[in-house]
Amino acid sequence: MRGMSPQYRIRADYDDRTIVMYQAYSAAVADPALRAGRFVPPFSFGRMTWIKPSFLWLMHRSNWARKAGQERVLAVRITREGWHDALSRAVLTTADPKALTRAAVHVQWDPERSLRGAALNHYSIQVGIGRGLIRTFADEWVVDLTDITALVRKIAGSVQAGNAARAQRLVPAERPYPLPREIGRRLLVDS
Template sequence: MTPQYQVRADHDAHTIVVYQAYSSAIADPALWEGRFVPPFSFRRMTWIKPSLPWLTHRSNWARKAGQERILAVRITRQGWEEALGRAVLTTSSPEAVARADVHLQWDPERSLRGAALNHYSVQVGIGRGLIQTFVDDWIVGLTDLTPRVRKAADLVRRGDTAGARRLLPAERVYPLPPALEERLCPKRRG
């Protein structure tokens, strides 16, 4: 049985992949430059998600207005863990959330068909004070997954979820440092 609160992601020894959905107006210049540039907003929180199935559900398989492009954003594990170290659960007091550099929330994970599962997926909101660090120091690469996501969506619509799953990056448990797991995973709290 899958633990209720657990980070699952595509990762290696030095990096982790998080996903974001954007319009082409933001995605194209970012892909060209290899980093986020205007019109990407450096003035509002940006949410990163290590679960591609969750993001495909949220963006309606890259078909929702303003979310037509799915980007895989490879960032350093050091940056990821710095963000988690500064994170405050969105279920904390309103004052703590308002002061936080990073917001963290758990939402029901999704199957490829969009059904809510019995375990959760993490979302991390990088606040204005850290966005430049995210862009300049943490990001090591951007990849446009839109064609692969749309092909997977077509397979899911035809009932071939196994074929769709083979098109998407494998996600496995990300080993959180024990102190972060204790603080951020509700199953371990008090």
């Protein structure tokens, strides 16, 4: 992985206080969370959960909410303070295995995706929140959960119908995220 390249830049939907992450779940997990306005069982607090600020990367991963157990897509709005806290504790998945084992948060970079799922020439960040930090994520960082499955299906339908321009207009807007330099440097982010 090349460091400090514009290829490694966080792109996200964010405002002054919050940033949107995307996750895909089964209805059994999504419905209780949406009713409660926060993650509750059967959401697993005992295993790492991966959060992604890239909408299109999650669409690739969940096959546009068609993969088993990933039929519901949630926009998970978290505090930027929590996001920075997570990233300040993160270790790259390419790091020494012992350091990775001890890390509260894992970060990996995967090729960003196009509307049709093709790998692009820049990378998208995936952040794994470990067991020791999941309660903090769920109880303190998450400020809103929104079911965007209907939007996902509309975009996927437009792509399948050959209307890429319409689909692209519906994709949530993402722009480069201004990460504090000391955090970004460790995670190979171009600031």
